[in-house]
Amino acid sequence: xxxxxDNGATSYPKPKIVIDTIIDSLHQGxxxxxxxxxxxxxxxxxxxxDARALVAGFFNFRAIDHVVxxxxxxxxxxxxxxxxxxxxxxxxxTTLEHNAVIRPxxxxxxxxxxxxxxxxxxxxxxxxxxxxxxxLQARPKLMIATHASNVSGDIVDINRIGSxxxxxxxxxxxxxxxxxxxxDVDFEASGATFLAFTxxxxxxxxxxxxxLLIKPGFSERVEPFILGGTGxxxxxxxxxxxxxxxxxxxxxxxxxILGLKAGIEYIRSIGLEQIRNQEKRLIKRFQSAFENxxxxxxIGNLDTNLRVGILAMxxxxxxxxxMVYELSKIYDISTRGGLxxxxxxxxxxxxxxxxxxxxxxxxxxSDDEIQYxxxxxxxxxxx
Ligand SMILES: Cc1ncc(COP(=O)(O)O)c(C=O)c1O
Numbered sequence: 001x002x003x004x005x006d007n008g009a010t011s012y013p014k015p016k017i018v019i020d021t022i023i024d025s026l027h028q029g030x031x032x033x034x035x036x037x038x039x040x041x042x043x044x045x046x047x048x049x050d051a052r053a054l055v056a057g058f059f060n061f062r063a064i065d066h067v068v069x070x071x072x073x074x075x076x077x078x079x080x081x082x083x084x085x086x087x088x089x090x091x092x093x094t095t096l097e098h099n100a101v102i103r104p105x106x107x108x109x110x111x112x113x114x115x116x117x118x119x120x121x122x123x124x125x126x127x128x129x130x131x132x133x134x135x136l137q138a139r140p141k142l143m144i145a146t147h148a149s150n151v152s153g154d155i156v157d158i159n160r161i162g163s164x165x166x167x168x169x170x171x172x173x174x175x176x177x178x179x180x181x182x183x184d185v186d187f188e189a190s191g192a193t194f195l196a197f198t199x200x201x202x203x204x205x206x207x208x209x210x211x212l213l214i215k216p217g218f219s220e221r222v223e224p225f226i227l228g229g230t231g232x233x234x235x236x237x238x239x240x241x242x243x244x245x246x247x248x249x250x251x252x253x254x255x256x257i258l259g260l261k262a263g264i265e266y267i268r269s270i271g272l273e274q275i276r277n278q279e280k281r282l283i284k285r286f287q288s289a290f291e292n293x294x295x296x297x298x299i300g301n302l303d304t305n306l307r308v309g310i311l312a313m314x315x316x317x318x319x320x321x322x323m324v325y326e327l328s329k330i331y332d333i334s335t336r337g338g339l340x341x342x343x344x345x346x347x348x349x350x351x352x353x354x355x356x357x358x359x360x361x362x363x364x365x366s367d368d369e370i371q372y373x374x375x376x377x378x379x380x381x382x383x
Contacts (some may be wrong), residue, residue, distance in 0.1 A: 002333070008340075021258050052067045055067050066216055070310060081142075084221035117342060118320040136165060138165075140170055151300070182275055196212050197213075206260070219246060219313055224246055229250065279365075286361075290374075311360075330380075
């Protein structure tokens, strides 16, 4: 039995409808989006439009044509950072960010003289919103925040950040990699300017599909990241300005788009609230088995209402990577150790450079699997 507790990296299993939809789309010989003029291609055109509309509705975003498909959230974030920032701009971000944010920022710092400051955690381990407010008062070019930490699962109050950004007129980029598909992510309520998502985690789609929502009025202010054929305005040698073509050059991943659509439809059929409650219940049960164990330090908020479906543990009596290895080798349990591409977060939580073992559940994780993992960890700790 494989017990998969690495959904924070990528979700598994996928709903059957996602798999069937992708296989059907491969069987159907669909044509190339915006290029072919066959009946199949027109059907595909409609399905992709429906997928765009579904994504927009899912995130409470009104401008369907401003939903841009990318290959993952890393590409979406790079699109904004490389296309929106110019020489000398300043960016505010948080210590909880993934390298998908920090590495492009660091690159721009070296190549384009873009500066950035990082909002820390308070002594109580919460994001320091007061420090953030002071940073935002200086009106940086962009604020970037993750909706939930991939290290601890801690949920960030993006609506609060968005309202501060509106107050100081600062564009706001939200990273929903760990929240979309489990928390209600509302573009309007969050005050976001850019909302980036990835399809293969809690949205239950395949790998290779993600996207970006761009608030109307801002697409003109972002340079395209990849230029080329769009199937539109072909007589011109210039990249079209119209949306979403401006940011969707080259043959698109239609199989991924349709798989993502099926994933979101599946989530809708179950209901976000039910998914969230189930994940919370599983994590609470898991956590309660180790809360008073002095050999273990739990990272992040202890209140599971304040975390997505992640339990991050630092095993104090053994090497964390040995725990990951033994769980996999002896018990067939998949987890993820190390720094989770977010070294600043580990520094803030005091788990750098050891890292932690991250257990992350999905809607498909069962109570039996959690109990199996608890028993396995206890046996390894007793050895
Ligand atoms: C918070 C966060 N941002 C960005 C990413 C990058 O996601 P992707 O590899 O799908 O681009 C991840 C992936 O783990 C993440 O957890």
